[in-house]
Amino acid sequence: MAVVTYRDALTQALREELQRDDRVFLMGEEVAQYNGAYKVSKGLLDEFGPMRIVDTPITELGFAGVGVGAAMVGLRPIVEFMTWNFALLAIDEVVNAAAKMLYMSGGQYKMPMVFRGPNGAALQLGAQHSQAWESWLAHIPGLKVCTPGTPADAKGLLKSAIRDDNPVVFLEGEMLYNTKGEVPEGEHIVPIGVADLKREGDHCSVITHGKMALVAMRVADDLAKEGINIDVVDLRTVRPIDVDAIARSVQKTNRAVVLEEGWEICGMGSQVVDFIQRECFDDLDAPVLRVHQEDVPMPYAKNLERAAKPDAGKTVAAIKKVMYLD
């Protein structure tokens, strides 16, 4: 298998799907001439031309709506937000239009489109540029929400998202674009809604998604040296959520830590814990703990930012606590 970056894996997915279906087009700020703010669309303008790789003004609400309209009449838009923080200006088109069109129209108008871009904190970008939006978006019936953490999942899920006839929210990570991993050669598809057991162990389950999957794998590798073996359940998509995969793991380990990048209140972890208490009540040997961003806007100062973010140390501490080892 070839080792490629998360960025290149996404570019491969875009290129392959643009080649496969001429109804697919990419639209967003700086996607064409600039090659993408994060270079995910590098080279695509040259290959596909300006009608399919479309530079937009800074007008999130406008071009998100253009994507919705184009999808309504049969095109398959990929709308890139330079970051999901900017997508808040366009959220009416995502939530009130794309997510509900099929239902409001009694099944008459499908929304085959993808809204994609980086999500979550990078380094010292401050409060307005460092936020994880998945729990907001996963709240909405009608949307699917993908949160790939590895290059292989990024490629396989993006291809599924582009082919899906529903509106798919695709959350990438600025800190992930340069990470590397093996990606299968040739056609590689990851189905939406299927979790992946990224590490196997029977002492504790760590249930996570997105960028935090990398943290969880690192923690698993470190703890293995201490003789603690954990399951890492990478949800990969947070709507739909693979409840069966969560239940299988927790029923095996009897302990769980839920790790996410976002805030605590109404976070993805709240939902996962709810599934666990419903599906695995009699299996639990300890209360489920959560690891998440501290309940503050993201600070700028390096030390404060580090303290605010969920990390390996906090995850290890939570695992040891549910194992009554602390």
Place this chain on the structure above:
Amino acid sequence: MSTEAKQQPPAQKRKEKGTPSDNGADAASAKDLAGTTPEVRRELLHSMLLQRRFEERCAEAYALGKIGGFCHLYIGQEAISTGVMSMIRPDDYVITAYRDHGQALARGISPRAVMAELFGRDAGTSGGKGGSMHIFDAKTNFLGGHGIVGGHVPIAAGVGFAIKYRRGNQLCICFFGEAAVNIGAFHEALNLASLWDLPVIFIIENNRYGMGTAISRSTANEDVLIRAKGYRMEGESVDGQDVFAVRECMARAVERARKEKRPTLIEMRTYRFMGHSMSDAVSGTYRTKDELEENMKRDPVLVLHNKMYESGELTEGDMHKIDDEAKAIAQDAWDFADASPEPPLEKLYTDVYTDTSS
């Protein structure tokens, strides 16, 4: 308005004609009457009367609890829907806001299906899942009924984008009220439509009130058309109570969309004869009864009726016949909707997602 009001004696109509209109549009359009055949004029009258009679029944059904939620009536604005739809092709697209019943009927959507949707029944346009504000009909390229002011205006630009992408020569009509010109979505959509040469006709139905707020209290420059200039777009203001003026203006905009692939912004000056929604009394607290009555003298149905009557092509007997037909269709729609079953409970969970992929 009542049938009686439409059958006022000629003296009343002469007085009406002598009243200075907004910009002499009545005089201008008298010549345009010749541009249509008597058959077309009858169709226009029938379309407008159907909307009127249908919505009168909507108000009645609402009072009886057969229609719930929000229900925004179009009465007073029918020359716009009828005039616009009469100038476009079946393969063109139409998207609108929540005051959508009249436009749906003028586009040719089944009155039965629209009424069934309002009644929340399985045979409705969206199987009862949409309601008054969300009429959709794929067969006539009617892209909805949207409930967030201005939210659908960028969607219209997207439809225009798709037409351009496929090198088609259709166009997209986008209706919205004058209050939408103050919302960001309107501006973002107009900029993109002009920047990218998209075949979209943006129609401001200026009925002078955004809910209960007069345009003078909401809009720094009441000349809403000036916003076209800000986006290097052609614009035109027209008497929206005169179906011929609407058609004439549309002819230019349609030509521009099809041949030059350029968008147009049109202000159609009109007036809403009913409240904003069913919870709002007809004249409300924000406009006077005198103002309402003054505007009702330029009822669009009356304006068309008078022209046809004066030209000698329409007798009162003809008028009765057309009106009776409209009433019969509205009654049939009511009967159909009333007899239609509610959506089965298992449909609660359908249409959230489609299980298809490409």
